Amino acid sequence: MKRMSKLNKIAILAVLSIGLFGMFLQSCQKGEKATTDKVTELLGGGATFPYVLYSKMFDVYHQKTGMKVNYQSIGSGGGIRQIKEKTVDFGASDAFLSDEQLKDFNAPILHIPMCLGAIAITYNLPDNPQLKMTPEIITDIYLGKIKKWNDPQIKALNPDVKFPNLAINVVHRSDGSGTTFGFVDYLCKVSDEWQTKIGRGTSVNWPLGLGGKGNEGVTGLVRQTPGGIGYVEVIYAKQNGLPVATIKNKSGNFVSPELSAITKAADTQIPTDTRVSITNTEASDGYPISSFTWLLVYQEQNYNNRSEERAQALVNLLWWMIHDGQQYASALNYAPLDPKVVKLAEDVIKSIQYNGKNILK
Amino acid sequence: MKLKLLNDKVFKNILIITTSIVLLIGVAFFITLILESTSSISKFGFKFFTSTDWDPVFEKFGALPFIVGTLLTSFLSLLIAFPFTFAIMVVLGEYFTKGFISEVLRYLTELISSIPSVVIGLWGLFFLVPAVRFFQITFGLQPYGVGIFTASLLLAFMIIPYAASIAKDAMRLVPKDLKEAAYSLGATRWEVIKQVMIPYSRSGIVAGILLALGRALGETMTVTMVIGNSHFIPKNLFSPGNTIASVIANEFTEATGDLYLSSLIYLALVLFLITALINLLGKYILKKIQINH
Amino acid sequence: MNKTSFRRIKNDTYKLGLILLTIISTVPFLLILFFVIKNGIAVINWEFLTSLPKPIGENGGGIINGLIGTGILIIIATIIAIPIGIITGVYLAEYPNNLLSNSVRIVSEIFQGVPSIVVGIIAYFWLVKPMGHFSALSGSFALALILLPMIIKSTEEMVKLVPADIKEASLSLGVPYYRSILKVIIPASLSGILTGALTGIARISGETAPLLFTAFGDSFFNINIFKPISSLPLLIFNYSISPYQAWWAKAWGISFLIVIFILILNILTRILYKKI
Numbered sequence: 001m002k003r004m005s006k007l008n009k010i011a012i013l014a015v016l017s018i019g020l021f022g023m024f025l026q027s028c029q030k031g032e033k034a035t036t037d038k039v040t041e042l043l044g045g046g047a048t049f050p051y052v053l054y055s056k057m058f059d060v061y062h063q064k065t066g067m068k069v070n071y072q073s074i075g076s077g078g079g080i081r082q083i084k085e086k087t088v089d090f091g092a093s094d095a096f097l098s099d100e101q102l103k104d105f106n107a108p109i110l111h112i113p114m115c116l117g118a119i120a121i122t123y124n125l126p127d128n129p130q131l132k133m134t135p136e137i138i139t140d141i142y143l144g145k146i147k148k149w150n151d152p153q154i155k156a157l158n159p160d161v162k163f164p165n166l167a168i169n170v171v172h173r174s175d176g177s178g179t180t181f182g183f184v185d186y187l188c189k190v191s192d193e194w195q196t197k198i199g200r201g202t203s204v205n206w207p208l209g210l211g212g213k214g215n216e217g218v219t220g221l222v223r224q225t226p227g228g229i230g231y232v233e234v235i236y237a238k239q240n241g242l243p244v245a246t247i248k249n250k251s252g253n254f255v256s257p258e259l260s261a262i263t264k265a266a267d268t269q270i271p272t273d274t275r276v277s278i279t280n281t282e283a284s285d286g287y288p289i290s291s292f293t294w295l296l297v298y299q300e301q302n303y304n305n306r307s308e309e310r311a312q313a314l315v316n317l318l319w320w321m322i323h324d325g326q327q328y329a330s331a332l333n334y335a336p337l338d339p340k341v342v343k344l345a346e347d348v349i350k351s352i353q354y355n356g357k358n359i360l361k
Numbered sequence: 362m363k364l365k366l367l368n369d370k371v372f373k374n375i376l377i378i379t380t381s382i383v384l385l386i387g388v389a390f391f392i393t394l395i396l397e398s399t400s401s402i403s404k405f406g407f408k409f410f411t412s413t414d415w416d417p418v419f420e421k422f423g424a425l426p427f428i429v430g431t432l433l434t435s436f437l438s439l440l441i442a443f444p445f446t447f448a449i450m451v452v453l454g455e456y457f458t459k460g461f462i463s464e465v466l467r468y469l470t471e472l473i474s475s476i477p478s479v480v481i482g483l484w485g486l487f488f489l490v491p492a493v494r495f496f497q498i499t500f501g502l503q504p505y506g507v508g509i510f511t512a513s514l515l516l517a518f519m520i521i522p523y524a525a526s527i528a529k530d531a532m533r534l535v536p537k538d539l540k541e542a543a544y545s546l547g548a549t550r551w552e553v554i555k556q557v558m559i560p561y562s563r564s565g566i567v568a569g570i571l572l573a574l575g576r577a578l579g580e581t582m583t584v585t586m587v588i589g590n591s592h593f594i595p596k597n598l599f600s601p602g603n604t605i606a607s608v609i610a611n612e613f614t615e616a617t618g619d620l621y622l623s624s625l626i627y628l629a630l631v632l633f634l635i636t637a638l639i640n641l642l643g644k645y646i647l648k649k650i651q652i653n654h
Numbered sequence: 655m656n657k658t659s660f661r662r663i664k665n666d667t668y669k670l671g672l673i674l675l676t677i678i679s680t681v682p683f684l685l686i687l688f689f690v691i692k693n694g695i696a697v698i699n700w701e702f703l704t705s706l707p708k709p710i711g712e713n714g715g716g717i718i719n720g721l722i723g724t725g726i727l728i729i730i731a732t733i734i735a736i737p738i739g740i741i742t743g744v745y746l747a748e749y750p751n752n753l754l755s756n757s758v759r760i761v762s763e764i765f766q767g768v769p770s771i772v773v774g775i776i777a778y779f780w781l782v783k784p785m786g787h788f789s790a791l792s793g794s795f796a797l798a799l800i801l802l803p804m805i806i807k808s809t810e811e812m813v814k815l816v817p818a819d820i821k822e823a824s825l826s827l828g829v830p831y832y833r834s835i836l837k838v839i840i841p842a843s844l845s846g847i848l849t850g851a852l853t854g855i856a857r858i859s860g861e862t863a864p865l866l867f868t869a870f871g872d873s874f875f876n877i878n879i880f881k882p883i884s885s886l887p888l889l890i891f892n893y894s895i896s897p898y899q900a901w902w903a904k905a906w907g908i909s910f911l912i913v914i915f916i917l918i919l920n921i922l923t924r925i926l927y928k929k930i
Contacts, residue, residue: 041874043787043881043882045870051710052709052710055709055873056709058873059708059709062874068874070873070874070876070882071873072870072871072872072882086786086787087782087783087788088787088788212895214895214896216895216898217895217896220896239710239898240898304786
């Protein structure tokens, strides 16, 4: 055994441990301070569908107010789970909670609409032709009944496109997702078979296909897989140069997921708690797979020893997002909220309380 | 003097308390898994292992597809890894036990096992997946790229150095006189390896394989990135699938229902028990070998 | 004669074949290294190392949040695991055969093989849920659970290696037991223990699975251990499964940093190892 001098070793160990311990103490102190000092950080998690918009909004908000909003896009299912477990200040979801889910929460939970988005059907074919699709074709592809791209049904609808003899690679989400909810909610409305066999939810029992994590993962898989087809928030397809299909809506028009078509889809009666599904819209020029996306917060903000400052900071953020924040939506292909909906959202935010008292007067 | 005696006592108490804490953590770990999975266990029981439903909408959960996926990837990776493991074992255990080549090889294999699995997954995603897809297109298969086979290749690559280093140690334990006796009978080196060394170090090789299997069963990130995350029993080796670990990684933070979450933990409990058993068995064999020498 | 030469040829063929297989088995590793270096160096610059991520679709931005996060996660994990690990290791070496040490040895061996994702679940239930939020601390705890058995094991083995006469000599000189351990046994086995610790640190620095639902991630700069924190492996995972080329490039850059860090730890370990 070759040895360093004993003293040396002890010295090294001592220096190391003192250094580490010091850092530990320091970080502990900082932790304590942060709970009493001014709130500088809010934590949110959930939907990947509006992540592009949120990351822009929160970046601007940080520059303007210094408030850090840490948002992790873990999927709408995750947003619902984590707000239920109270591990985040707000959850984000593109699926509103069902009455049954609301009962599972032991405190009233509020939905605040943030923007509208469209779920696009994107695909990977040679030369990326522009395709038309009907609800029936989409359902059959996702039920595994149409297996090849040169299927007569697809060909008949798109006579100008030369389809290769290529298998359709169905891609869906592997995680709990509001995009999935919007998509299957649509399929349930257009197909009885889907409604009875598969149902709707943030995760469903897919009859076939590959799973990608998040809108990012699905886009990535479709992009990498020849013959792939997937459903993603329209911005993800656009940013990656993937084509999107025009879809036949209830009135029989083929509509592409443009902003105006999304806004039109939302032109219906909206309840005061804003929980509404706008898929398969009646509007004649509306895109049929559109959806609101919401932030979820507790109505009573005094839980888990949260400070009033924190609740105030959260309310300020929400207020900013439905007003000033809206200007960033269109550039990123999300439809901003209609003034009518902003009014509803304002009322919801005003009902947020701390110790039973309204935070916003 | 009295003070010193007290210190000795205190010191020993510190030792015992700290060690007990470790024991407590271990026991509590196990209990937590059981408690959190109770509702799923009582609802599904053993049917959990034979059902192929994984349906969060209707709250029906069965783990068969993931169990099949886990077993397929693990054993396929063992199969792929075996010839290479064997080669490294013999090369490092007999041909080059000392010197430059042995050092370089040993260092390389050590480095391989320290590369984080997420980096290997990254490489798999951008090199191996396109390569496998190219192969699938050439042979007219569904061009998934991702899937059981791709995951097994990466796993094999990750477990080779681990299994080889354990097996190689066992080979080096073969007594010199045993080998020399064989040589003196006119045996070639290969014959000595095949007829003396391998039978002698058999249990070490088995231990290496077992411990590598334990590792393959629980590997998460690499698999999650390239397996395709599909909830079906794979139709063939190129199908996408899911393993127990990858399904937990994908769904744990977002399981919305209590039963859903509980079922994921049930899966974790199963994975924990299997890997614990395999590891203990592997370590037990290794210990027996050590005692024999 | 003929038979002998056949046997000799067989002997040589096998040797050649096995060496060939061994060389082939290192090819993927060299490929990974090549990819990581080639794609990694291209994105590493000052901005990458020192700035925060930008919103998707905007150019530039860096990974300082992950760099700091990984540093903090490793440091806290080490602080938790090293003292407990060394003390437990000493106990196992000093009292090798009682009920406590035998059960702890089994626990430690099981822990060495527990899939890291399961450790993450435990950290979620023990820390994230009771604390009410994700935190760096819960991530560190999960990493510490992975590090702990490695330190226990290397300590136990190293302490056992210290010749019994050294301890006896010290005891017979009237040095109390605890001082013999602290001043003689532990220093004598220190470089061995450190080797084990460094190997363990190299391993946890790349761990991703247990951080998915503990450290969670943070796109801002954070050094508070009671808050969520980003980490390099998490960033690699998130970036690599995204559809953005700019993010893929970042994933390679981060991989490069981690691999370099692990190589340095490896070299350090080898230097220490030679000292034993």
